[in-house]
Amino acid sequence: MMPFLPRSRRLLSIALSVFICAVIAACSTDIPNSTLNPNSQFGRDIDRLFDWLLLGGAIVFTIVEVGVLFTIILFRRRGGKGGKPRQVYGNATLEITWTLIPAAVLAFIAVPTVRTIFKYRPENVPADALQVQVIGHQWWWEFRYPELGVVTANELVLPVGRTANFALTSKDVIHSFWIPSMAGKRDVIANRTNHIYFKPDSAYAWNGFCAEFCGTSHANMRFKVFTVSPAAFDAWVAHQKTGPRFGDGPDSSVAGAGNVGAVAAPLTLAGFTNGKRPAHLVPSTPIPKGLAIANVTGDATRGAQLYKTGACIACHVVQGVSPGIVGPNLTHFGSRTTLASALYPNDPRHLALWIKDAPAMKPGSLMPALGRSARTPAGYTDQQVADIAAYLLALK
Ligand code: HEC
Numbered sequence: 001m002m003p004f005l006p007r008s009r010r011l012l013s014i015a016l017s018v019f020i021c022a023v024i025a026a027c028s029t030d031i032p033n034s035t036l037n038p039n040s041q042f043g044r045d046i047d048r049l050f051d052w053l054l055l056g057g058a059i060v061f062t063i064v065e066v067g068v069l070f071t072i073i074l075f076r077r078r079g080g081k082g083g084k085p086r087q088v089y090g091n092a093t094l095e096i097t098w099t100l101i102p103a104a105v106l107a108f109i110a111v112p113t114v115r116t117i118f119k120y121r122p123e124n125v126p127a128d129a130l131q132v133q134v135i136g137h138q139w140w141w142e143f144r145y146p147e148l149g150v151v152t153a154n155e156l157v158l159p160v161g162r163t164a165n166f167a168l169t170s171k172d173v174i175h176s177f178w179i180p181s182m183a184g185k186r187d188v189i190a191n192r193t194n195h196i197y198f199k200p201d202s203a204y205a206w207n208g209f210c211a212e213f214c215g216t217s218h219a220n221m222r223f224k225v226f227t228v229s230p231a232a233f234d235a236w237v238a239h240q241k242t243g244p245r246f247g248d249g250p251d252s253s254v255a256g257a258g259n260v261g262a263v264a265a266p267l268t269l270a271g272f273t274n275g276k277r278p279a280h281l282v283p284s285t286p287i288p289k290g291l292a293i294a295n296v297t298g299d300a301t302r303g304a305q306l307y308k309t310g311a312c313i314a315c316h317v318v319q320g321v322s323p324g325i326v327g328p329n330l331t332h333f334g335s336r337t338t339l340a341s342a343l344y345p346n347d348p349r350h351l352a353l354w355i356k357d358a359p360a361m362k363p364g365s366l367m368p369a370l371g372r373s374a375r376t377p378a379g380y381t382d383q384q385v386a387d388i389a390a391y392l393l394a395l396k
């Protein structure tokens with residue numbers, strides 16, 4: 001039998017393994033959700049502040065620890081000599097010193113911090129910035145580009161090299177807008193407009209989050225950010241400004257693509273086709289237990305009819321079709337890569353399950369269950385749900 005390692009060796013080997021794990025983790029390059037991998041000047045400025053504070057903290061920590069260890073060792077109780085140590089009360093010099101040192105440390109922290117805060121005041125936004133309105137809802141994000149006449153949800157598209165200036169408000173409770181790899185967080189509050197702006201400096205796709213607890217599905221309130229070339233952005237805007245493409249162009253040929261057994265739809269956004277999308281873009285939320293739908297193929301033409309005559313029109317906008325005011329704009333829903341604020345991939349199966357029972361797919365969701373089940377016997381049949389899903393996916 002192997003002899004047990006002595007205690008000190010065991011502790012050393014644990015410390016070493018932790019250290020090695022940390023070093024290996026630091027080598028990872030695909031870290032899309034990290035503030036330590038900034039992709040805008042604002043993000044880099046915050047990151048530099050963090051580096052300085054970490055360095056300063058490390059220096060203070062080292063000085064204090066050395067002092068503590070020194071005192072412990074030098075003034076330890078030695079064998080034979082017993083009794084109380086000498087008691088010292090009140091030492092003005094010491095007290096003034098240990099007040100002044102932290103004050104100096106705070107000043108050292110405050111100067112660069114306040115300077116960075118002021119650098120990014122709303123007044124300093126460049127005149128040519130792209131204006132984007134962000135409206136937080138329980139539990140999804142509405143994005144409006146007022147100058148461009150574009151409204152979308154849960155997927156933000158931004159041009160590289162141009163400052164995007166966000167005006168943030170909420171329809172209900174307090175949320176917080178956060179794209180870790182771009183900039184800091186900013187609260188999203190009703191009856192108030194907060195601002196944040198930054199200039200993305202590389203083309204890629206990123207994850208965004210709600211960073212303020214806002215209710216049951218707070219953790220499910222995510223979004224995607226696509227930073228694309230100015231030309232790709234212009235093309236995206238031109239496309240968004242058109243009405244839904246269903247029935248008036250080649251895209252209507254995808255009508256038959258609505259098999260709810262299918263897992264992946266051939267989606268494209270800014271060049272991120274399914275095959276090429278980085279892993280962090282594809283949501284991996286499991287389908288809740290007990291939720292199922294028959295393996296049927298949806299028909300988009302029938303779906304269009306059902307949509308136009310159904311409850312959907314009260315809550316959703318499809319430009320020229322329905323004027324709803326509660327839920328996300330669905331005009332170009334088929335060109336989005338994700339569903340339900342980036343919780344699921346946008347494919348026929350997930351979409352059909354969503355329409356069938358949204359509150360099961362997303363706890364607390366304010367979209368009611370619309371498919372037939374024991375709870376909702378008057379709901380749409382699985383075939384009807386698949387038809388509606390095929391219609392929405394055809395809205396490129
Ligand atoms: C009572 C209002 C209401 C009705 C009726 C309703 N929805 Fe919704 N819908 C919502 C809300 C609110 C959300 C956002 C839910 C969330 O993400 O938490 C939503 C989300 C969605 C989404 C996801 C959008 C996205 O950007 O990811 C789709 C798709 C959708 N609804 C389709 C439908 C269809 C199809 C119908 C009709 C069969 C329908 N909805 C009926 C309120 C409604």
Ligand SMILES: [Cu+2]
Pocket residue numbers: 136137139174175176210211212213214218221
């Ligand atoms: Cu939120």
